[in-house]
Amino acid sequence: MARGREPTVKDVAEHAGVSPGVVSRVVNANGSVAELTRERVLASIAELGYRPHSAARELRTRTTNTIGLVLADVANPFFSQLADHIVRHAADAGLGVLLTTTQEDPAMELKSIELLLQKRVGGVIAAPGTENAAAWRHMRETGVELTFVDRFIDRIPGIDVVGMNNEHASHSATTALIERGHRRIALVSGSSETSTGRERIAGHRRALQEHGISEDPALVVELAFRHVEAETALSGVLALPQPPTALIVGNTAVSASVITHLRSAGISVPQDLSVIVFHDAEWTALTSPPLTVVRHQLDDLAKCAVEMLHTRLNSAERLRRREKRLPSELVIRPSIAPVRG
Amino acid sequence: MARGREPTVKDVAEHAGVSPGVVSRVVNANGSVAELTRERVLASIAELGYRPHSAARELRTRTTNTIGLVLADVANPFFSQLADHIVRHAADAGLGVLLTTTQEDPAMELKSIELLLQKRVGGVIAAPGTENAAAWRHMRETGVELTFVDRFIDRIPGIDVVGMNNEHASHSATTALIERGHRRIALVSGSSETSTGRERIAGHRRALQEHGISEDPALVVELAFRHVEAETALSGVLALPQPPTALIVGNTAVSASVITHLRSAGISVPQDLSVIVFHDAEWTALTSPPLTVVRHQLDDLAKCAVEMLHTRLNSAERLRRREKRLPSELVIRPSIAPVRG
DNA sequence: TTGTAAGCGTTATCAA
């Protein structure tokens, strides 16, 4: 854990024959300093290989250029692509990113929050779970700027939210299936405790209602996270006396394992089952048949999240909650077809 | 960037009616403190919601529990899964992870190094590019512990390396194709300036030589990163007067786009072309035909990298360079077949 | 067992 001794402002000051204050002013380009001495200081900095010590600076100025990023799981292509874009945009804004993952485990999420609190990060971008509302609220009250991305928790003031139009996207997906004659449409969703889960279920319901189709609760499967659960839950739905003729997968973490399961169960897509999945991962056009997907503009999502946080970090006032919804697009591919018979 | 005022050791000390030193000793469980006062201090900590200030602690102790993670690109499933595991194992070891990505751009890599240097991270896990050897060396000399993962740069002393047995894996892949009668085997590889690129090319060559097959340089394509290049380079190879009958994709970043390209070019796998790709992404069994892959144990890779770094961080001595190679496995699936005719 | 005081590397204030 220990680090060797590296040159400090004091070393630079001595080397350049000035006082530490001058060096600081040169480095931060604030106070006034004569051009000649400025050059001398810069030369010394270069020669000694001086690099400002972040921790010391943070301690003194009570500021930081580090933000936290709290995601469930970076192995999920949805989150990993999001993370990639966020890290890039943050770097463009001069912000470092401390990444933590929760694996959808509330205890790990709490540990993440604790870590970021101790690190005194200036802000956090998070796709929060459902259990730690109090901790998130506390974090915000502590003065940490917070931007929820993809999902959010209600009723925490002064937190920005940027997500997709899940209700609309889900409505479109279900409608596309209804238009093809489907009446029994299964939905594999994330937990309805998450905002995305709720919204996707709501959009689905609205589409059914608009077409006078009664809901069958047995067709809606909520999956928190785990793939094993996905297998059994899915088997259950497919084994119903009146099995679904179409399936929407609204939980990005399980898309691939759902497709795998369908294949090993000998279910032909779209003959036996039409399929739509959320998130256009790089492989969705490569399966046979290629999958109809709800495509999200992850780069926009990331850019928006970083911008929102960045403006908050640089604004003295306490801003009100802002919410932004980005559009998504239903990309029709051969995995959906008119219902048989 | 600014943060509000939060309770300090001093506040806790006053509240508990002790001195700051005692509070510190309670928090860090080192020096001796009477059970009764300890309880009083803990109560005050809980009541005030005190949290030690990382930066202050780092400044004073010259230690940190943050490590850097420098990867090319977290959108690439190989790196994203690796990152997920690394973050998890690091968290288990009590380490926070500052993630930076380089997009294979040397300038961005340099900025990452600079950032991590300023943050005075205790150590860094990196999949380095080829251009910044001097900067990496300098980082090491500065006292930052360094573990290269997946790829590495030679000739930097005191740096651990953990990677896959690329030479062997590539040899196996090529051999599997040769055994099926293939003689013209194309290899899409990462840059031969990277250790992985070199090793995979070497293994490929060895297999060819062992079977008395002469190399055709036109069949080896080095791709640094970009997908657009992948398209044109691949087209070139497939349009050769004597086109390959088999293809190995040794650059995980382009696997999906290569498969996409083959499909849109109307090339049937494995009839026209047998295909093997490196890295068993979640979708490789879902294409038609399912892809033969070189499967890496990413979790082992991650665990090993974190462990190596962790031991270095906690060891006073300057350890010598260690190198570890993990096995990989060729998973045969229908994308390879005996050569036609 | 506890308190005191110095110092980690910065930056901000104030005088010169």
Next chain:
DNA sequence: TTGATAACGCTTACAA
């Protein structure tokens, strides 16, 4: 324009 000095929050000798 520059330099001296204090303070950010913490840990750690050392003294009591």
